[in-house]
Amino acid sequence: MPDIGFLAPYDFSPLTILSFALVLAGYGYALLHMAPEQRPGSVRIVTFVLGVLLCYGVMQTRFDYYSQYMFFVHRGQHLILHHLGPFLIALSNPLPVFRFWHERMGPSLRAGLRPLVRVYRILQQPVIAAVLFVGLIYFWLWPPIHFDAMLSRQLYWTMNWSMLLDGLLFWWLMFDPRSPVLTSALGYGKRILILAAVAIPxxxxxAWIVFSRGMVYDVYEVCGRAWPMAPETDQLLGGLLTWIPPAMMSILGILIILRRAMREDGRVVKPSQLAGENP
Amino acid sequence: MTKRLLPLILTVSVLALTGCFGDDGRWHGKDISGLMPELDFELMGSRGETVTPQDSAGTIRLLYFGFTSCPDVCPTTLTDLRKAVNQLPRDYRDDVTTLFVSVDPERDTPERLASYASFFGDQVVGLTAAEPELRELSKRYRTTFGYDEPDADGNYNVSHSSAVYVFDRTGKARLLLRPGLTTQQVSEDLAQLAKESRG
Structure with missing residues (x-):
């Protein structure tokens, strides 16, 4: 019999489980009740669910235990929470599901959500989004902050949730399916520029972590590792995970946006241009 | 609107950051006030009795995870702690209790723990429990331990935290003593902690 103990959460968080359950239930309900022509195809559904389950998996299974006591596993956890998971979720284009729920919201709920919308608009300014994306990585990896975050349960959860939420905001900005020609969505050139800009820092x-001679993150030394591994190896692997996969994700993102831009090139015409041609 | 907000956001984040780094440098150890929960456990003492923090209430508690077959780290740490306590002003020497929690209950019987702990001073208490309880306790203080494969003679190594958790007289988590501190530095921290809370 397979060991299902691995699937049990190491640090049980009812709020996390509830949030993930609500997201999946909301998505599933919308799929069943929306007009068939708007319903995302099976590939998109699988992409969405995979992204959500990956994020859940690194937060509420035994994986989380290894993330707390091995630096490189922790980097893998953030790679999923801040990059891969939100990347898949945004790429799956859940816009029809958002629309479905937006249409069903009462006016009072919409009014209540207005401050949140305002914060969202600010966070989605290109410069702020890019600075926040890189800034959060630097913030949580700043050695004294990282030490505290690994010691305090509350800070640890704040760290992981902030990474996930920021990842969702950022990749949604990058993969917003609406055409920048017809809507106020961010232009493709700017998206590509941001993706390149965030890869460099x-x-x-x-590279700094990989080439550091001394121990940068001694909290794993202090608190004991999940299994005996040379601290240098742990740090080297963690540094590589911070260095290479995120850069590759940026390149992948750029390629996807380029493809979309090339497809749209010449096909989408601004209504104002149409109006100009036919006075 | 964004143009006006950006400097504001930057200012707030810088303030928040400096707040985080605003360590007044009062301690040599790492200040963990507010980061960790207060001292709480129910373990087995070296006579097989149940021990809780109540038994050492009113003293400064030094919590350390280890095992008696530990070749180097545990004896060194316990020796250093004894030296640091002995360097305290005479009045405070009896105010510090060292809680040595063995994470190797398989080999560390109460008798073995008793003789090991007494070797490092009267104020050292040897404690242990069944593995699940030890896992709970180590999780509470965000540390872990693991066992190596036994060799031909049945000996195995145990990985454990190398830090000492310091709790004040009321049981609040206060300091984390990382390896690398000198006896003098540890002693100064303990003296300061003993002084501040003595009625």
Whole structure:
């Protein structure tokens, strides 16, 4: 019989489980009740669910235990929470599901959500989004902050949730399916520029960790490792995970956006241009 | 609107950051006030009796995870702690209790723990429990331990935390003594802690 103990949460968080359950239930309900022509195809559904389950897996299974006591596993956890998971979720284009729920919201709920919308608009300014994306990585990896975050349960959860939420905001900004020609969505050129810009500081940070002679993150030394591994190896692997995969994700993102831009090139025409041609 | 907000956000984040780094440098150890929960456990003492923090209430508690077959780290740490306590002003020497929690209950019987602990001073208490309880306790203080494969003679190594958790007289988590501190530094921290809370 397979060992299902691995699937049990190491640090049980009812709020986390509830949030993930609500997201999946909300998505599933919308799929069943929305108009068939708007319903995402099976590939998109699988992509979405995979992204959500990956994030859940690194937060509420035994994986979380190894993330707390091995630096490189921790880097893997953040790679999923801040990059891969949100990347898949945004790429799956859940916009029809958002629309479905937006249409069903009462006016009072919409009014209540207005301050949140305002914060969202600010966070999605290109410069702020890029600075926040890289800034959070640097913030939580700043050695004294990282030490505290690994010691305090509350800070640890704040760290992981902030990474996940920021990852969702950032990749949604990058993969917003609405055409920048027709809507106020961010232009493709700017998206590509941001993706390139955020890759560089991440590579610098990763390389710095890889090439550091001394121990940068001694909290794993202090608190004991999950299994006996040379601290240098742990740090080296963690540095590589900070350095290479995020840079590759940026490149992958750029390629996806380029493809979309090339497809749209010449096909989408601004209504104002149409109006100009036919006075 | 964003142009006006950006400097504001930057200012707030810088303030928040400096707040985080605003360590007044009062301690040689790492200040963990507010980061960790207060001292709480129910373990087995070296006579097989149940021991809780109540038994050492009113003293400064030094919590350390280890095992008696530990070749180097545990004896060194316990020796250093004894030296640091002996360097305290005479009045405070009896105010510090060292709680040595063995994470190797398989080999560390109460008798073995008793003789090991007494070797490092009267104020050292040897404690242990069944593995699940030890896992709970180490999780509470965000540390872990693991066992190596036994060799041909049945000996095995145990990985454990190398830090000492310091709790004040009321049981609040206060300091984390990382390896590398001198006896003098540890002694100064303990003296300061003993002084501040003595009625």
């Amino acid at each position: 991440q590579m610098v940070l990763g």
